[in-house]
Amino acid sequence: MIQLWMVLFLSTLYFSIGIMGILVARGGIKLLMSVEIIINAANINILAWALNINDSNGIFFVLLSIAIAAAESVIGFAILVSLHRKGKGINLAKLTDLRW
Amino acid sequence: MVYYYFYMAPIILILFAIISMILIPFMNKKWIMGISSTGIFISLLLSMYVIITDNRSFYTSSDFFTISYYTYLFFMLFSFIGLFSSLSLRNVKERDVSIYYILIPFSLMAMYFAISSNNLISLFVSFEAASISTYALAGMPKEKRTLEASIKYFVIGALSSGIILLGISYYYISTDTFSIISVNGVNNFSLYILSLVLLLVGFGFKLSLFPFHNWAVDTYTGARATVSSLLSTASKIMALIIMINIFFNIQYMKTPYSSHIHFTTNGILYILFIIISILTMFYGNITALMQRDVKRMLAYSSIANAGYMAMIFSLLYYDSYKTFIPLIYLVIFIFSLAYVIMKGGSFLAMENFEAYSKSTTLDDLSGLSKRSPILAISFTVLLFSLAGIPPTLGFMGKFYLFYTLVENNFWWLALIGVINSAISVYYYFRVVMYMYWKEPRVEIKKDTLLEMVVLLMAILAVIIGILTPYIYSIMG
């Protein structure tokens, strides 16, 4: 039997991995992947609870949030591609024109 | 039923404008600009009409949205600043036209749905729609600075949407529902308080509260000024209203732990909000002191303003917090009206410099009164309003906010707000000093239309400022 704490543990693990990815990733693509992982960590929670209490709202919401995550990735990719075309690379640590 | 459709008219109209722009291919530049601006303008007029004719009687609610007088009140602000942002866009490349002029009304519509949501599902979807469209707007036109601003906004935005989603999931687990307004019971207190904190952080990012503010400074500085004017006003007010909707509507309860301290959940949240708002105000104002880039100074001052706005959450202290909702909407409406006009107007004034001299430092502004007296005087009025000098709207906004706090026994918090206003006077007046007492260094070309927009904002800041007490008494 899968307990609530197991789900929470899994999602927290996922979330931490995603956060770590965002914090240490130098390339933009890894960052997008990390964002996907964070969003999916939350999705696991919602899906598990929706199945637990037999609520269709939760399942519906997970579908929506997957779509939103996709849209977010698209925009992220578009910005990264444009940056790449400007010839400056997509290393986030080097984008420091705007500071102080 | 027809009655309800009439009240939906502003938002339906803007939706039709977007769909028609997307569906009809090969539309030329002029048409897209025309349809977009006209659509926003008519929905502005319609929402004003709804507000004036409606006597706060109109209220309809479904599982996902609550549409009422107040949602249109704030939609009016969004479409106001949206209209002037799209009017002030100059030098738009042919292939970028559709991006700007479709995304601006789209983001306005998404913001409208976000503030009228009463359910975390619809709230999250419309919030993300608004965020995603503004990520793209911040990156336009595709230059190095704007793209950098955009990617920073995107990274922090994506992280915070992950945090919001996690918060929503904990909220769902602890209450079995996504609804904000009807919660039957809480089965796990720890997860519940955790979810509220996560939501606070996630939406606080959008409001640029300390310490989730860093992106805002870079993004407002890097993005082009018209987009910054939209981002720093409409988008922030949306986040504020969402937070008011959430934190003043949900059910709070006593903590099951430590029986000797009877903290309630709202008791915890009000302390958090007070700490955050004080830190935000001081951080924004103190950091703005030494900024030589005027646009960046405005960005810091918008952080300080977020701190003023967050002070209103101190009313969560009272267990009868729900009775404050109309008052809070009213006070926040006047504050945001002031904020939209003066901050939006200031950023639009910055557009003038960006377009021609590529930078917005104090040196670029020095001697402005000799080169362009109209722009100088209207920018001065806007800065006075930001600093809160009496007859202007900015003073009125702060006055009613602080007055509400004083009336509800938070005089010390209001005092901190007043001290911060006093600090802020320094850096606003420094700009005025540069404009009037220094010799011009850079030649800029004049842009009459932009000057007229800024002038209009300045006039509105004075006239509405004088009329504010009357508006307050009508609505209050």
Next chain:
Amino acid sequence: MVINSLININQYVIAAFLIFLVPVIMFPLILLIGKFSETGKRISGILATTGIFISFILSWFIYSNGTFSFNPGDYYFNFEFPWFGNITWGVFVDPLAITMALMVSGVSFLIHMFAIGYMGKDPNKHVYFAETSLFTGGMLGLVLSANLVMFFLFWELVGLCSYLLIGFWYFKPNAASAAKKAFIVTRVGDVLLILGLAVLYWMTFSSNDPLSIYNLNTQIPLIISRMHSNLDLAIAGALILGGVAGKSSQFPLHVWIPDAMEGPTTVSALIHAATMVTAGIYLVARIYPIYLYALPWAGLLVLYMGAFTAFLAGTIGIVVNDVKRILAYSTISQLGYMLAALGVGIVLGESTVGYSLYHLVVHAFLKALLFLSAGSILFMLLDVRDIRKMGGLWKKMPITISAMFIGALTLIGFPPLAGYFSKDAIISLSYYGYLHNTALFWAWFLLLIGAFLTTVYTFRMFFVVALGKPKSYAAENAKDPPWVMIIPLIVLSGLSIIYGLFQTDFYNFFNGVYQMTTMHFDIPWYIEWLPFILVLFGLLVAYLFYASYKLNPDTVARKSGIFYRIVKNKYYLDVLFTNIIAERFMVILAKLFYAIDKYVVDGIVNGVGIIFRILSEYFRKIQTGIVQYYAAIMLAGLIAILITVFILIGGI
């Protein structure tokens, strides 16, 4: 909060707003067209006069309606808009206000008309007319305002205009320093007034419309009974009286008016005789219930301040030689009478407000008349102001001096001119008050002596100016001024002569307000005629000294020695204020404050500034530009919040 909705606006409300808005709007208009065109300069006087005439017509329109109220039976109307918090702004019109509005706009209209001639050759006359127009608007706004906060704003506005107009000929060093003196002395009063208003606000804060004139007139007993004692009320009244002393130039703040005579004579007539200086009297009358319900010492303070000033200014008036300063001291003295009449009210009830106001109106007419005729003399004599250099002018400029004669007779209260009905009524009133309360005896006595002194200084001036031989070249060649300056003189003379007929009507108009009947003084006939006997005696004295020269004033002066010196030096009040308080005491204080300011305050401010700047530099460094740092800060913030929550709830 009394909020009348817009539906309630009727023509009277609009008229009441326009009364003070029209002259105010004229201010920028005249300034602009005068700046940009010569024609504009020429017609600036006509524009200002027209604007004020419109105000007069509107005031008359409201007055002629009789019972001007929304509800039949009421004697007032009150129209308020919300303003700050629970403070409102709007108009409050009742017989008191409308009488003042009629007086201010009417007298101001005549003086403006006179000024078209008087200021005709001044290169900056558009500035003059713009400022007097703004002044009149401010004064009318003060009269009609519904709230003491709004009242105070207009009070400051007229003070500012007074400052600007005294210093209108700023190139004269005397004028500049007089303007400064007037400004500083009235500021002292204004500080007290602000304190008084603060006390009143504190007392009425809990009511829904604090400081509203309507509430102060109707709810004072309620306020006292609720939570405050009448001691609070007396303190508020005394502090407000300080402001009144500054504006209406009562002892000891009366020192600025004689110096203010350095401005154009029309300014002296308009501001420092007829209208602005009466604002203080009006304020006391406006919030009269405060004094009525306060501890009696507040009212006695009003009474004795007025009576003493009436006496004191009269004595100085006898020894001054400047024609305008004589009139200035006479103004101070007459204002004292008005204030004393208000003070008697604490014994006799609030219907004495009517007596005070009647004297105020009569005094406005006669003092405008006297100042304008003095103005004509100065206009023809090229600004020679020493009466010893005039003389024999009755033959040279008959109309002007006849007008002055009428004015002088009215001022001393010679029956049957208007002054007799107004001033002698106040003296009788004070005696009647003495019959009720013995504390009033000395007030009556001072006022009585004041009547004698008034006669002496007025006719000293008149005899020296009008009779005898011309004593200077300018006086020999004087003639009557042009018609535009004559007409106001004739109108004002007519008013001074016939206004006494309307005494009963005037009191009845006021009695509507206070719902009391006109008093019949139950006093002995010889007391009633005593002032007149003293007036005749004073006339005799003045005649012997200054017309027939049977007695030599210089001999008397020499014999009285020290008394003469004291009076001649204005009781050394100027010396006290300027040489001792300002130059000795205040300079030390100023040095002390400067030191504190420089080393302590500046030190703190600079220190705080430096700290903020260092902090600012440091905070900026948080903004590294690397987006992952931002994410890390955000997460650190999240963790910090979670720890805070953990501490607050004390468990998981």
